[in-house]
Amino acid sequence: ADQVINFIGFQQLEDASRIYIRTDVTPSYRVERPDEQTIEVVFNAAEVAVKRLLLPIDTRFFETPVLDITPIHIEGASQSTIRITIRLRSATEYFTAIKDSTLFLTFKR
Numbered sequence: 001a002d003q004v005i006n007f008i009g010f011q012q013l014e015d016a017s018r019i020y021i022r023t024d025v026t027p028s029y030r031v032e033r034p035d036e037q038t039i040e041v042v043f044n045a046a047e048v049a050v051k052r053l054l055l056p057i058d059t060r061f062f063e064t065p066v067l068d069i070t071p072i073h074i075e076g077a078s079q080s081t082i083r084i085t086i087r088l089r090s091a092t093e094y095f096t097a098i099k100d101s102t103l104f105l106t107f108k109r
Contacts, residue, residue, distance in 0.1 A: 002025070002028065002044075003023045003025050003027065003028060003043060003045065003047075004024045004047050004048070004049050005021060005022070005023050005043065005047070005049065005053060006023060006024060006053075007020075007021070007022040007049075008021050008022075008053055008057065008069065008071055009021075009022075010057055010059055010062075010069060012064065013106075015109055016108050016109055017059070017064035017066050017106070018104055018106045018107070019066065019069060019086065019104070019107075020102050020103065020104050021102065021105075022101060023043075023046075023101050023103070024101060025101055026098065026101060027043070027101065027102070027103040029042060030042050030044075036090075036091040037087060037090065038085060038086070038088070039086040039088070039094070040083055040085050041083070041084040041086070041105070042081060042082075042084075043081065043084075044079060044081050045079040045080070047073075047082070048073065048082060054071050054072070055071075057070075064107065064109060065088050065090065066086060066087075066088060066089075066107055067087040067088060068086075069084060069085070069086050070087075071084045071085075072085065086105070088107075092108065093107075093108050094106060094107045094108070
């Protein structure tokens with residue numbers, strides 16, 4: 001694996017909700033939008049540090065546009081992929097940022 005995901009977290013801020021994904025290197029990823037209410041963050045040639053990071057994160061009880069976060073490990077012939085699916089209550093504006101080895105996705109509330 002070219003990168004290892006060490007942590008996937010969710011944080012409520014005063015005016016936004018933030019998902020953060022910490023890796024062991026500067027994150028290499030792509031974002032896909034299968035539909036208006038789904039965002040997929042794809043890390044090719046990636047592994048998770050511990051299997052519990054593949055457990056879904058249920059955020060529906062928070063005041064946030066994010067319904068849930070579901071990481072999936074996809075075993076490939078030449079490399080494995082980690083796909084993190086973010087389901088939204090409705091189409092929402094968001095932005096991404098990288099700081100050191102952490103990718104942030106911030107959603108306005």
